[in-house]
Amino acid sequence: MNYTFDFMSVFANWDRLLVGAWLTVQLSALSIVLGFVVGTLCAIGYKSNNMFLHAVIKIYVEVIRNTPLLVQVFLVFFGLASIGWKLTAEMAAVIALTVNVGAYTTEIMRAGINSIHPGQIEAAECLGMSKLHVYWHVVLLPAVERVYPSLTSQFILLMLASSITSQISAEELTATANLVQSETFRSFEVYAVIAVAYLALSFLFRGAFWLISKAAFVRKRKLGTNL
Structure with a gap:
């Protein structure tokens, strides 16, 4: 083996990679919401x-759950353009990611809603609560609280899967890495750095979701339990 590692050529493009990482965060956050x-x-x-x-x-x-995300991205970006609905790569990425994670979130939230005992709803109605208040305070909030770990895992998987949008030229982290690699010809170094960057983003998102849970789920915070 006569290969000399050169990470400096990758770090010389840190500003471009940082912009790509920021777009990954933006695409992921908007799609998650x-x-x-x-x-x-x-x-x-x-x-x-x-x-x-x-x-x-x-x-x-x-x-959605039984078709590849890449096909869904292509369908939104190329398919809609073929019928006259031209979208930017970033817009198409957000739509495709939203549609994808929405399907998985549906099943997760359905499980959370089904976990609410009917007796709790009946008790709330007997107390004179409106249907809106019953659904918000007795059904939705407890349901989200119960499935929150599953939701956060799915959302982090979405962030990682956003790398697929590089195939439609959305200039997120992976697309930027591909450009840097084509210029420096340092494949191992570039993708090693990108792997670490995605790992850091995963921890960043986990930290953000943990802070959200502390702010949103007061009951768990008072009981001292963790999500």
Whole structure:
């Protein structure tokens, strides 16, 4: 083996990699928020008595969960462009990631909602709480609290999967790394640095979700339990 490692050529492009990492954070954060909203609404709709709505949500969840994310990204970016809806790479990335994580969030939130005992809802109604307050305080908040670890794991997986959007030229971390590699021809060094960067981003997101849990779940904080 006659290979000389040269990480300095990679670190010389730290500013470009930092911009790519920041775009990864932005794409992931926006997709997580939108995907959580989509997934929660779909989970609520799944329990409705409207059979048509139930069927539409079920088809959406099954189709998304059983097709590759890369295909979904291509469908949004290239497919919509072919019918006249041209989107920027970043917009297409957010839409595809939102649709993808929304399907997984639907199933996670559905499990959380199903874990709420009907007696708790009946007790809240007997206390004169409105349906909106019952659903918010008795159903949704406890449901999110119970499935929060699963949600955070899914959201971190989404952040890591955002690297796929480099295939449509979204200039996130992996796309920037590919450009740096094509210029420096230092494949091992570039992707070793990127692997460490994604590891750091994972810990960053975990820390952010931990802080959110401390702020949102007052009951667990008072009991001294951890998520």
